[in-house]
Amino acid sequence: MKNLVIVESPAKAKTIGGFLGENFLVKSCYGHVRDLSKTNLGVDIERNFHPIYEVQADKKAVISELKKISGKVDMVWLATDEDREGEAISWHLAESLGLSDNRYRRIAFHEITRKAIENAISNPRSIDMDLVNAQQARRVLDRIVGFELSPVLWKKVKPSLSAGRVQSVAVRLIVEREKEIQQFKTLAAFKVAAIFDVIHMGATHRIKAELPGKFDTKQEAKAFLSLCNGALFTVQKSEVKPAKKSPAPPFTTSTLQQEASRKLGFSVARTMAVAQRLYESGKITYMRTDSVNLSDTAMQLAKEEINRLYGPKYSKPRQFATKTKGAQEAHEAIRPVYLNSHEASDDPSEQKLYELIWKRTIASQMADASIERTQVTIGISSHSEKFVAVGEVLLFDGFLKVYLESSDEDEEATGEILPPMKVGQELHMQEITATERFSKHPARYTEASLVKKLEELGIGRPSTYAPIINTIQKRDYVLKDNRPGEKREYDYLVLKNKKITETKKSENIGQEKNKLFPTDIGIVVTTFLLEHFSPIMDYHFTASVEKEFDEIATGKKVWNKVLHEFYEPFHTQIVQTLTHTEKFSGERLLGTDPQTGKNMYARLGKFGPMVQTGDAEDSEKPRFASLKKDQSLDTITLEQALDLFKLPRKVGLILEKEVVASTGRFGPYLRFEEKFYSIPRTEDPLTITLERAKEIIAEKQEKDKNKIIKEFESNPQIKILMGRWGAYLWADGENYKLPKTQKPEDFSLKDCLNIIKGGTSTKKSRTTKVKTSRKKG
DNA sequence: CAGTGAGCGAGCTTCCGCTTGACTT
Numbered sequence: 001m002k003n004l005v006i007v008e009s010p011a012k013a014k015t016i017g018g019f020l021g022e023n024f025l026v027k028s029c030y031g032h033v034r035d036l037s038k039t040n041l042g043v044d045i046e047r048n049f050h051p052i053y054e055v056q057a058d059k060k061a062v063i064s065e066l067k068k069i070s071g072k073v074d075m076v077w078l079a080t081d082e083d084r085e086g087e088a089i090s091w092h093l094a095e096s097l098g099l100s101d102n103r104y105r106r107i108a109f110h111e112i113t114r115k116a117i118e119n120a121i122s123n124p125r126s127i128d129m130d131l132v133n134a135q136q137a138r139r140v141l142d143r144i145v146g147f148e149l150s151p152v153l154w155k156k157v158k159p160s161l162s163a164g165r166v167q168s169v170a171v172r173l174i175v176e177r178e179k180e181i182q183q184f185k186t187l188a189a190f191k192v193a194a195i196f197d198v199i200h201m202g203a204t205h206r207i208k209a210e211l212p213g214k215f216d217t218k219q220e221a222k223a224f225l226s227l228c229n230g231a232l233f234t235v236q237k238s239e240v241k242p243a244k245k246s247p248a249p250p251f252t253t254s255t256l257q258q259e260a261s262r263k264l265g266f267s268v269a270r271t272m273a274v275a276q277r278l279y280e281s282g283k284i285t286y287m288r289t290d291s292v293n294l295s296d297t298a299m300q301l302a303k304e305e306i307n308r309l310y311g312p313k314y315s316k317p318r319q320f321a322t323k324t325k326g327a328q329e330a331h332e333a334i335r336p337v338y339l340n341s342h343e344a345s346d347d348p349s350e351q352k353l354y355e356l357i358w359k360r361t362i363a364s365q366m367a368d369a370s371i372e373r374t375q376v377t378i379g380i381s382s383h384s385e386k387f388v389a390v391g392e393v394l395l396f397d398g399f400l401k402v403y404l405e406s407s408d409e410d411e412e413a414t415g416e417i418l419p420p421m422k423v424g425q426e427l428h429m430q431e432i433t434a435t436e437r438f439s440k441h442p443a444r445y446t447e448a449s450l451v452k453k454l455e456e457l458g459i460g461r462p463s464t465y466a467p468i469i470n471t472i473q474k475r476d477y478v479l480k481d482n483r484p485g486e487k488r489e490y491d492y493l494v495l496k497n498k499k500i501t502e503t504k505k506s507e508n509i510g511q512e513k514n515k516l517f518p519t520d521i522g523i524v525v526t527t528f529l530l531e532h533f534s535p536i537m538d539y540h541f542t543a544s545v546e547k548e549f550d551e552i553a554t555g556k557k558v559w560n561k562v563l564h565e566f567y568e569p570f571h572t573q574i575v576q577t578l579t580h581t582e583k584f585s586g587e588r589l590l591g592t593d594p595q596t597g598k599n600m601y602a603r604l605g606k607f608g609p610m611v612q613t614g615d616a617e618d619s620e621k622p623r624f625a626s627l628k629k630d631q632s633l634d635t636i637t638l639e640q641a642l643d644l645f646k647l648p649r650k651v652g653l654i655l656e657k658e659v660v661a662s663t664g665r666f667g668p669y670l671r672f673e674e675k676f677y678s679i680p681r682t683e684d685p686l687t688i689t690l691e692r693a694k695e696i697i698a699e700k701q702e703k704d705k706n707k708i709i710k711e712f713e714s715n716p717q718i719k720i721l722m723g724r725w726g727a728y729l730w731a732d733g734e735n736y737k738l739p740k741t742q743k744p745e746d747f748s749l750k751d752c753l754n755i756i757k758g759g760t761s762t763k764k765s766r767t768t769k770v771k772t773s774r775k776k777g
Numbered sequence: 778c779a780g781t782g783a784g785c786g787a788g789c790t791t792c793c794g795c796t797t798g799a800c801t802t
Binding site for chain 1: 778779780781782784789790791792793794795796797798802
């Protein structure tokens with residue numbers, strides 16, 4: 001072997017290995033190989049922000065293998081991605097493999113074709129140190145922000161919290177959207193629509209027309225309907241306008257995540273996992289990309305496929321320009337490797353995602369759709385307002401034959417075909433309706449719409465969108481959740497047969513599925529960071545530092561100087577906040593307790609969100625109660641807070657012993673004679689009666705009686721019990737699985753001892769995380 | 778997964794961006 005080629009991805013290594021001859025060995029380094037030391041800050045600020053690098057623990061084996069091979073070859077070709085991070089990886093490789101300048105060459109290609117690779121090999125260059133320095137600046141800045149800001153949170157808000165250039169802004173977006181929704185004032189107005197009969201060639205066509213404006217009140221809407229009663233309706237204008245629709249560009253990571261979410265209901269993480277499998281099996285190109293570019297080969301293949309399937313009329317090859325802020329375009333757009341292949345996998349998820357990618361790619365190379373829009377204006381003899389009917393005729397479907405991008409907003413109903421109407425023609429009115437419509441608050445973010453917003457702001461990279469979503473949920477700043485929605489009544493007026501009837505209708509509103517909600521911790525942390533570190537929290541912070549990084553990359557600025565300029569004010573603010581601010585808990589005064597006259601607060605406590613009566617300075621100690629799962633610090637009322645203190649509550653006496661109702665980690669419960677009895681979640685411990693309590697206790701006691709299947713006189717520490725999922729072995733507080741080989745009652749004490757000796761207790765293997773911060777409501 | 782309903786306190790937590798791999802009854 002004379003040559004070693006190093007790329008980032010193993011799947012890429014495999015493909016390229018096939019293109020190059022026997023003199024080339026292609027290996028992968030699996031992304032970054034060195035990173036800042038994790039033990040400390042990893043940056044020596046005194047020495048001009050000198051980074052302290054270490055080979056990452058999981059890359060030691062990779063590096064030692066590459067080192068061994070590189071010692072034996074004539075030339076090492078560093079073929080990492082051609083972007084800022086890729087350039088840095090090449091530099092780290094050269095450094096950690098100890099390659100002298102004449103032992104390696106830097107090459108790069110943007111598409112994986114034989115031609116592109118041969119071209120790269122014949123045009124080698126040296127490592128671009130300006131670009132590497134831009135990456136070092138990015139890396140060091142992120143480390144400083146994260147590792148100086150997080151400890152401030154530990155001291156001033158709560159231990160173990162985190163903050164960073166990307167995650168803190170992502171959380172801010174969700175927090176502020178929730179605030180907008182809370183402050184949103186719903187406005188009602190009446191929308192008027194009419195149905196007319198049009199007679200054309202002896203047949204009656206029903207058309208729908210709308211009044212462009214709205215009425216603020218029911219009275220006005222009603223008055224309008226009265227005016228229409230008996231009026232004449234005449235066509236005043238009929239306009240025909242041609243229009244065209246163009247296809248969307250091929251997929252990038254972000255647009256793939258959005259469409260897979262809307263069309264297939266995939267989470268961002270699932271989209272990436274499925275795409276990874278398609279990539280590894282050679283069905284699609286690389287899935288982490290910000291480019292909409294297609295290779296010449298791909299465009300040629302698409303053209304042939306479109307010609308074959310739909311005919312040349314449908315083909316329109318085109319290249320799209322990337323508009324994304326900060327795009328680095330190291331790869332192609334996400335597309336099928338073979339555009340003439342329609343099947344990619346037996347796995348339904350993979351196949352569905354593949355079809356989506358296939359359609360999007362093919363559609364992007366197809367002709368525009370042409371449409372004819374008709375707008376008919378209908379005058380009212382008794383009023384100056386006019387009805388408008390809109391019709392749409394698809395003259396040529398073009399790319400719509402294959403694919404239409406969906407949108408986050410509700411789709412406007414597209415017009416239907418209108419029968420021909422002449423100016424002056426009188427129309428017969430069937431009915432006119434006035435429907436009360438309400439303004440809608442801004443939509444909560446979904447995973448995918450958050451990714452879209454982050455991309456617009458230039459925050460995060462294709463490889464990090466899915467991890468960001470994961471991080472902010474793991475840190476308990478954000479919760480992906482559903483809300484049931486509620487009924488709302490609205491007024492509906494109809495003018496028909498010269499009569500106006502008024503009815504109430506109801507609709508379901510506010511239902512949410514898989515939406516992102518901020519948690520109390522998320523809100524408190526965001527408020528704190530905004531107050532003390534507004535420059536980092538600025539939505540344009542990333543974009544403005546990116547501009548600096550670009551200037552480093554083009555040699556106009558020196559990287560450590562850029563860092564110095566950032567660090568000076570930032571660090572001053574860190575010190576300032578640590579020394580001069582109190583602990584922050586997002587405290588909110590709810591009012592006073594009517595019984596004691598003491599202040600009541602809602603705030604974030606050591607164990608999560610809670611309410612408090614009385615102040616710490618009072619002679620009597622304050623009382624505390626945790627919030628329920630569906631309550632939040634921002635919205636809890638004095639009444640709800642008072643309810644929280646009503647538990648535990650004395651329900652009454654059974655046989656002169658007290659029964660107490662309360663809510664615990666696992667929901668509402670009763671306590672009687674030192675034992676616990678769960679109350680079904682549908683019932684309320686605040687109102688449960690003694691009668692009902694007796695029932696629940698009796699039921700559980702009956703069940704417990706039947707619980708013991710077998711006991712051993714010689715060893716009372718071993719029992720066979722009946723649990724929710726069948727029989728199991730209990731031994732001194734630990735539980736063991738019983739083999740299904742015989743009936744539970746047939747096990748002997750010796751059998752049991754053997755199971756204990758050989759088996760592992762289920763308690764120890766438990767991996768479920770127990771949340772302690774909140775009671776479930 | 779097998780019933781559960783606490784709360785010491787020392788020591789640790791944390792960033793973003795590249796890339797896949799692999800703890801089991």
